Amino acid sequence: MQKEYDKILFDHYQRVAKLNGLGGTCSMEDPYIRESETNFFLKEIGNFCQKHAGDSLTVLDVGCGNGYLLAKISEAFPQLKLMGIEFVPELFELATSREIANCILALGDARELSFFPSNVDIIITERSVINVMNRQDQILVLQNIAYTLRAGGLYIQVESYREPLDLLNQARREMVIADDIEESGHNLYLNESIIASMVQKGLIEVQATYPKNYLSTHFFVSRVFHKAILPKGGKVKYSLFAEFFREALPSGVGNFSPILFRTFKKINQS
Ligand SMILES: C[S@@+](CC[C@H](N)C(=O)[O-])C[C@H]1O[C@@H](n2cnc3c(N)ncnc32)[C@H](O)[C@@H]1O
Numbered sequence: 001m002q003k004e005y006d007k008i009l010f011d012h013y014q015r016v017a018k019l020n021g022l023g024g025t026c027s028m029e030d031p032y033i034r035e036s037e038t039n040f041f042l043k044e045i046g047n048f049c050q051k052h053a054g055d056s057l058t059v060l061d062v063g064c065g066n067g068y069l070l071a072k073i074s075e076a077f078p079q080l081k082l083m084g085i086e087f088v089p090e091l092f093e094l095a096t097s098r099e100i101a102n103c104i105l106a107l108g109d110a111r112e113l114s115f116f117p118s119n120v121d122i123i124i125t126e127r128s129v130i131n132v133m134n135r136q137d138q139i140l141v142l143q144n145i146a147y148t149l150r151a152g153g154l155y156i157q158v159e160s161y162r163e164p165l166d167l168l169n170q171a172r173r174e175m176v177i178a179d180d181i182e183e184s185g186h187n188l189y190l191n192e193s194i195i196a197s198m199v200q201k202g203l204i205e206v207q208a209t210y211p212k213n214y215l216s217t218h219f220f221v222s223r224v225f226h227k228a229i230l231p232k233g234g235k236v237k238y239s240l241f242a243e244f245f246r247e248a249l250p251s252g253v254g255n256f257s258p259i260l261f262r263t264f265k266k267i268n269q270s
Contacts, residue, residue, distance in 0.1 A: 014088065020066075021066070022094055026066045045073060057081065062145060063127075064084030074103060082103035083120070085106050110128070110144060111144070121153045130183075131187060146201035157264065158259060160187065163191060164258045165181065165258040211261075214257070215259050217249050217254075222242040226241055
């Protein structure tokens with residue numbers, strides 16, 4: 001059932017679907033972030049496959065967009081059975097047009113359990129829970145994910161959180177950068193207190209292959225350091241300056257990236 005706030009989501013994604021089509025930029029303009037997210041998912045899925053070699057495994061992308069990530073997973077792990085749920089028809093059509101082998105797509109709503117299959121081994125979300133712009137509905141999506149995973153299955157989460165965004169803006173204010181970075185209109189960032197609702201449903205955070213703050217250095221360099229010393233007329237986005245310092249420094253310093261890389265395991269509940 002559509003909610004009042006969904007209109008903002010539809011307007012946004014119908015526009016980006018038209019502009020970007022099948023491109024990886026459809027939901028993320030920054031190529032370094034996009035590539036890092038993809039690598040994180042591939043690494044986590046690869047590790048799980050290794051531990052369960054010989055099993056027939058299923059992966060569900062909740063909010064699969066134009067199918068960019070599912071296509072990357074299919075290329076890397078052709079043996080997996082893939083599934084995707086997508087809410088916006090224009091993006092669902094784009095994902096379908098890829099004709100990804102071994103992949104079933106559904107036009108559906110992650111807030112409704114009826115759209116989920118059962119007993120899935122791995123569920124992934126890539127900035128899709130934050131598109132659900134009501135806290136109770138976000139909890140519903142996370143609970144649907146918990147319910148759909150089999151015991152021992154993984155929920156690999158790339159979502160934005162409010163606490164690091166606040167810290168990033170604090171660092172910007174210290175450098176007298178005039179404007180705060182705001183959540184875009186089609187997002188409601190998660191906060192740490194939402195983790196309790198996941199634990200309640202048997203989703204326990206586990207050590208992942210990347211630190212959860214992996215993108216922190218990139219955010220600090222590109223959104224604080226670069227911005228603080230940018231000369232008038234200097235290149236604003238994706239500059240060699242920012243690239244240089246990101247590469248020169250270790251990744252994951254501080255907690256300045258709103259986008260966190262997290263992995264949760266579904267445990268058997270008594
Ligand atoms: C950041 S994009 C995901 C990107 C995708 N993984 C890719 O490979 O491009 C988030 C997606 O979640 C979808 N979404 C938002 N709310 C949803 C809902 N209630 N049910 C299903 N999908 C939803 C959006 O339409 C959007 O396509």
